[in-house]
Amino acid sequence: MKLKFTLLKLVGIIILCCGTKVHCQSPAGYDLWLPYKKVEDLQLLEQYKQATRSIYFQKNSQIxxxxxxxxKKGLSSMLNQTPNFTASSLTSNSxxxxxxxxxxxxxxxxxxxxYDQIGPEGFLIKAIQLKDKKVLVxxxxxDIGILYGVFRLLRLMQSHKxxxxxxxxxxxxxxxxxxxxxxNLDRTVERGYAGFSLWNWQKLPEYIDQRYIDYARANASIGINAVSxxxxxxxxxxxxxxYLEKVEALANVFRPYGIKVYLTARxxxxxxxxxxxxxxxxxxEVQQWWExxxxxxxxxIPDFGGFLVKANSExxxxxxNYGRNHVDGANMMARALQPFNGNVIxxxxxxxEYDDTDxxxxxYDEFIPYDGKFLNNVLVQTKNGAIDFQPREPFHPMFGAMPKTPLIIEFQITQEYLGFSTHLVFLPKLFEEVLNSDTYxxxxxxxxxxxxxxxxxxxKITGMAGVANIGTDLNWTGHPFAQANWYGFGRLAWDPYLSSETIAEEWLQATYSNNPKFVEPAKKMMITSREAVVNYMNPLGLHHIFDTGHHYGPGPWVNELSRPEWNPTYYHQADxxxxxxxxxxxxxxATEQYAEPLxxxxxxxxTCPEEYLLWFHHLPWDYTLKNDRTLWEGIALKYQEGVDQVAFMSNTWDNLKTYISKEQYEEVRMLLEIQLKEAKWWRDACLLYFQTYSKKELPEGVEKPTQTLEYFKSLKxxxxxGIRPKWD
Known part of the structure; x- marks a missing residue:
């Protein structure tokens, strides 16, 4: 039996069990933030059972x-009893x-x-006193609002509210x-660190993998309503x-979960x-072809969302290519989609490579002149920063300069520049920082x-996009805590004013435990994690000093690539x-692209915030920071601080092992061990390289490297x- 279950885990088969007495356990992490753990608090359990003893549920559509x-799934699991759905008079229900x-x-x-405050996708959950009884409405x-409301109700119960x-x-x-x-159609995933693509194009449209359904369910639970x-x-x-026949099959799976399909159009x-x-x-003829x-x-696919286009880039x-501009291209496609209410992103x-400016x-220079010239169903999708999903960037100046154009902000949930899925990095902290930035x-x-x-x-038309971190790994995202980045993106796309602390607490309670002795330290670890990766990779505004191609590990010495802006030396300009x-x-x-007083x-x-100092300034090694340290000392100490922060995270996790299963503890423990080793690699390689220019000793408090610069340069x-595939 043990061998049989192991084989099932290896091929990722999930057995779905019905009823209340038999519970089949999914592989660790597969259930994401939806495990619906049994409520152990007896007083709360009784309250929930009373509140859900009789349920009227309108169910006249797929959604x-x-x-x-x-x-039914959530209540059965949490309360260990089958819900009583009734078609009787509404007033008899709880x-x-x-x-x-x-x-x-x-x-x-x-x-x-x-009710009047609810939008088309919103919901109301309200406890009322109806005659002599309490009713939850x-x-x-x-219909989609009902689905979102059900997920929220279950989340509240998971969180013991x-x-x-x-x-x-x-x-x-x-x-x-x-x-x-x-x-990609060959099932590789560019910048993906959690296995191959979910979409098995060879077996579609006939074979519908259970993972497609579970994927749609997970997205709906956090309000994601479209996928490219x-x-x-x-x-x-x-x-x-x-391929459109195969896409249609996926669209049919996603539709009952309120999710529209988009396609990238070459x-x-x-x-x-x-x-x-x-x-x-x-x-x-080209216009007619797109129509x-x-x-x-x-x-x-009657509810097809539209096209996502990357054009004249990389x-x-x-x-x-034809002497036209972005407006010409986007509007041509938009006209083809207008009769169907489709969008062009x-x-x-x-x-x-022909523009030698920064x-x-x-x-910004290319798109600002086009503000107000795109058709109403065109959205311009802009990365959160002006370079490329770095651990820290100031917000993209386009967000302060295109009032007539709907701008979608694009975040990267997959950790291309943040240690892949072996590093614990809570990205909602990054997302929140950008969203809260003031454009003035x-x-x-x-x-x-x-x-x-x-x-x-x-x-009238708004959007937020996230580059997925999802693959065929049993836990979907590679690192268990990377699930929190998928979850957090969905929550911020729903409400961009949520705090990262709130999101971390929600996710921890749903995924691991409601025990405050677990939640509070784990939350502190998550909130620390993003600043840690900035410190041990790109402190004080340094950026894009990653090794070439794969972006795995440091490569501040790389300077021989064919285009200047592909070389890390272009960005740090150390001398x-x-x-x-x-x-x-x-x-x-580049500062001119921001509004005053920025x-x-x-x-x-x-006056420049020190977290952006080297993004905007080339400064002497002995420049004095606000803490009276020299710039060289500040850089070195930040690298050490990042390493120390990962050590703190590891120690925190060790202290939490009694609150979770051995399997849950060991998986994250091993990954934190990798992260600590690689944080030290980043610190040592970067400081040894920059030291060749600063000619200064490492300050007290910074651990001495155990390898030479030549050793780090030799690593391949x-x-x-996640390496980008070679395109023909």
Whole structure:
């Protein structure tokens, strides 16, 4: 039996069991934040049983049937009893779950004030006194709101919250909450560190893997309502009938969970799969080809979301190949999708080998002149920072400069530049930092979050995208704590004003334990983790000093790549005079892209926040920091602090082992051991290299390297995961 279960785990087969007495255990971590652990607190258990003793559930659609099944699953597991669903008079029930049209008028009157605040995807959970009994009402304007409300109700119960006086109104603040998969048709995943792609194109459309359903369920539980299935470095084959049939099958799986499918569109598809000799967006035949393709897709997938496009970036074809611009390309595709209410998401990640200006400036310079020229169904997707998903970047200046254009913020959930899935890094802390940043476009309080949710400029279409960290690993994300980054992205896409502390606590309670003696130390460890990785990789504004190709480990010495901006030496510019990239008025003038007072603040090293100091300034090694340390000492001590922070995380985890299973403890313990070793590698390699320019001794408190610089330079990793595949 043990061998049999082991084999089942190896192939990732999940047995779904019905009933209340038989419980089949999924492989460790497979259930994500939805394990629905049994409530052990007897007083709370009795309260929940009383509150759920009789349930009326309106279930006249696919989405509502899914919602009822989820409620049954959650309550059965947490309360160890089968829920009693009834079709009798609503007033005889202790829980009523229905849209307004199915509620009795007495209940409608009692919830009306709260109900009116609900948006199309929102919900209301309210405890009311109806005559002589307490009733819990869960209602929404649309079916999807009921599903989201069910997941929230179950999460509250997982977190051991009382339901007696609940009055919760919640509605998403961002309309499009999009998960971007960088998955290739050969099932490799670019910058993916959790195995191969979920999508088994060879077996689709006939074979529907249970993981597809569980994936959709997990996304719906955190409010994600759209997925882009394929890599932004697109393959035109995904738009052929053979693959569209497979995409249709996935769309059918996702639809009951309120999830729309998007596809990445290769701009040269009319040539590659359409038989045309051009992809010029102003060519009538090309325009007709895209209109025909839209008709073909929507005939299969009526709720298809639209196209995500990477154009004229890193070798991808685009309108500039034909002397046209981004507006020409995006609007051409948008017109094809307009009859179906589809969107074009046009990525702003562009930098050119023919442009020798600061790479950090190029997207802003290229897109700002087009503000207000895109059609209404075009969204411009902009990375959170101006370079490339670094451990820390100042917010992208485009967020403070395009009031007439809907901007989607793009975060990277997968840890391309943050240690892959072997490092514990709680990314909602990074996301929160960017969203809370003030652009000052309309004065103080003009935060990135207000740009993204549309409230700053009253934009009707809004979005947030995250590059997925999901693969075929049994726990989906490689590192158990990387699940918190998927979870946290969904929660912030729903509400960009949530705190990372709140998200960490929610996830820990749902995934591991409600015991405060576990939750509080573990939460502190998670909140520390992002700053730790900044310190041991890129302190004080250093950036993009990763080894080439795979971005695994340090490579500040790399300087022989064919394009200057691919070399780490381009970014840190270390020499005997100092270190850092001068983006001030006397340098690349990138500070000019920010509004006042940020412009002047960033331009002066005395007022520039020290976390961005070397992003904006090239400073002498003996420059004095705010703590009276020299810059060299500050850099060295930050690297050491990062190592010490990982050691703190490891010690914290050791002290928590009595609150979790041995398997849960050991998995994270081993990964933290790897992280500590690699944090020391980063510290030693970078300090030895920069020391060749500073000519200064390491300050007291910094551990001495045990290897030479030559040793670190000699390390090669030809099979590091996530390496970008070679494209023909």
């Amino acid at each position: 509502l049937k899914v919602a009822q099944a989820e409620l 829980i009523i779950i229905a849209k307004k049209s199915a509620l009795e008028q007495d209940i409608v009157k009692m919830v009306k004030a709260d 869960l209602t929404a304007k649309e 009382t339901l007696n006086s609940i009055n919760l109104v919640d509605t998403p603040k961002i309309a499009l909450r999009l998960l971007n998969h960088w998955d 299935l394929t890599n932004v470095n697109a393959n035109a084959l995904i738009l052929t009938p053979m 701009f040269s598809a009319p040539i590659e799969i359409g038989g045309l000799n051009t992809a010029d967006p102003l060519n009538v 025909n393709k839209a008709n073909e897709i929507y005939s299969r 070798g991808q074809p685009g309108p500039q 046009w990525r702003a990640f562009v930098y050119s 790479r950090a400036k190029q997207a 476009r309309k004065g103080e309080g003009s935060t990135v979050a207000k740009v993204v949710d549309g409230s700053l400029d009253e934009k 005997e005079n100092g270190i850092g990239f001068d983006r001030t008025f006397s340098g690349s003038k 412009r002047l603040q960033f331009n002066d090293p005395n 990793f030809p099979f590091a995961p």
